[in-house]
Amino acid sequence: MSRETDGEHVSTRRRYLTYGAIVGSGMLAGCSGAMDSDGESTTTEETETTAATTEAEARTTDEKTTTAESGYTVSMEPMGSVTFESVPETWVPYGGDYADMGVALGQADGMTGIGQSGEYYTDVYDELPGVSVDKERVAANDLVEADMSKELFYEMDCDVHVIDTGMLRNWFDWSESDIEEIRENVAPFLGNMIFRRSDGWHDYRFYTLYQAFEKMAALFGERERYEAFERLHDEFVGKIQSEMPPADERPSVFLTYEGTDEPETFSPYRLTDKGTSKKQWRDLGVADALSGTGIENLSTQNRSELDYENLLEIDPDVLLIRGHEEKSAAEFRDTVLGYMKDHPVASELTAVRNGRVYRGGYLRQGPIHNLFLTERAAKQLYPDEFGEVTSDARLFDRQRVADIVNGDF
Structure with missing residues (x-):
């Protein structure tokens, strides 16, 4: 025009x-x-x-x-x-x-x-x-x-x-x-x-x-x-936090980006960076696997990547990989996790051996996104308390969210 x-x-x-x-x-x-x-x-x-x-x-x-x-x-x-x-x-x-x-x-x-x-x-x-x-x-x-x-x-x-x-x-x-x-x-x-x-x-x-x-x-x-x-958010997250395991029983987590189905190198994210893209992980009280390593967060200035040998030195309990949000949990496990299980070095990682490699969430999340991503993250990190990530367990009321959006509240 x-x-x-x-x-x-x-x-x-x-x-x-x-x-x-x-x-x-x-x-x-x-x-x-x-x-x-x-x-x-x-x-x-x-x-x-x-x-x-x-x-x-x-x-x-x-x-x-x-x-x-x-x-x-x-x-x-x-x-x-x-x-x-x-x-x-x-x-x-x-x-x-x-x-x-x-x-x-x-x-x-x-x-x-x-x-x-x-x-x-x-x-x-x-x-x-x-x-x-x-x-x-x-x-x-x-x-x-x-x-x-x-x-x-x-x-x-x-x-x-x-x-x-x-x-x-x-x-x-x-x-x-x-x-x-x-x-x-x-x-x-x-x-x-x-x-x-x-x-x-x-x-x-x-x-x-x-x-x-x-x-x-x-x-x-x-x-x-x-x-x-x-x-709604405060009630939802507060309830999840009340049911989480004690701090010394929570897994260490490495959050990264690699958008291919056959990953070889990984861009690092620090959970201690308080950006909104890591909100669910902070709310869920996990430990940053990069803590004390000196490895910096991905940024405009830092474009470094880690290979599998670097990951073995860190060896996180849970590996979260961004760049796969168009896949379902099952599709991700069949492709990315499947590849890593067959990889001669990746297969040595604790997270891979235990099948604890998951999608890492959106880079940019708003309040609706955050509810869904927090629900998913709770199941990824604490399956005994909240159900497996591939399950249909729902931790918040979808209708209540829809009602707010539609002005019925």
């Missing part, structure tokens, strides 16, 4: 009034104690569920949504305060985490595109009556497939872009003038990369999954839905 007048792009719709500076007080605030050390140990008491009270106490006045004279304001690093004159009707997220937040808040119909459609997993919605996403429509506007073309932003003509501008600068070589152009001519940016905390360029505040979710609820005016999800 072309909207050019005299050679200049002209927006047909303005849903925001003011925009906080990208560089300024917001970023400075994000540097003051917001970062967590990648090497810091994580205990059961530091899980996100147990930390819910701490999160609430940590919310400061400048982080809260405020009401402007002719609209409302949402404040989120690194963009600062963004004031909207009305609730956005159309929007585009970069990742599946924010996409899932929007679905949870009843905003699926307004999602116009996404950063990477192949990494947005929607199969879980099939288990929720009345919940769905038009994946074809969203995939038609894949930002990464379009090389993050500014023209696509003009064509989508969204009311808000739920994208961390730091990602645009550091991953896609956008300049400040590129960001300003789209902000001025199309719509503002609001978002924060939350799935990992190991990138040096992210020197502003991070958010936990539910802190970011709360910001999206403020954006869409869906506080009640957010609170309903928060209650």
Whole structure:
């Protein structure tokens, strides 16, 4: 859809009034104690569920949504305060985490595109009556497939872009003038990369999954839905934690990425990195098999890989491999685990011998995803308490989730 007048792009719709500076007080605030050390140990008491009270106490006045004279304001690093004159009707997220937040808040119909459609997993919605996403429509506007073309932003003509501008600068070589152009001519940016905390360029505040979710609820005016999800989440995870085995009986876990069916090398993830992609493992109180090894978390700067000899030195109780989310648990065991059992070196690993090699979960998860991934992880780690991962055991109420999404709560 072309909207050019005299050679200049002209927006047909303005849903925001003011925009906080990208560089300024917001970023400075994000540097003051917001970062967590990648090497810091994580205990059961530091899980996100147990930390819910701490999160609430940590919310400061400048982080809260405020009401402007002719609209409302949402404040989120690194963009600062963004004031909207009305609730956005159309929007585009970069990742599946924010996409899932929007679905949870009843905003699926307004999602116009996404950063990477192949990494947005929607199969879980099939288990929720009345919940769905038009994946074809969203995939038609894949930002990464379009090389993050500014023209696509003009064509989508969204009311808000739920994208961390730091990602645009550091991953896609956008300049400040590129960001300003789209902000001025199309719509503002609001978002924060939350799935990992190991990138040096992210020197502003991070958010936990539910802190970011709360910001999206403020954006869409869906506080009640957010609170309903928060209650469900806290009850669900709290019940699981009450039934977990003692800490000294829990397995050591190595989380990695390798997307092939015949893996030979593995990219390392540290569970002590407090990004949202590891939330279920922290909530389930597992020990990081890489603790004390000096091996760093995968990041923009670190692209190292480990081979089977390296894994034998670590020899984790459980091996979790990302990159296989389109497979069922049974398909994964037939292919990836089957290959490793026949491998002359991999077959020596404790996790392989005991059949404890599993899918590692999504890189970007939202609140609905997290419920399903936590259920799966509980069965992967503690089958005696919660059932085998290949079983149909359900640990949370699907209908209750669907009711919240559909506004019946």
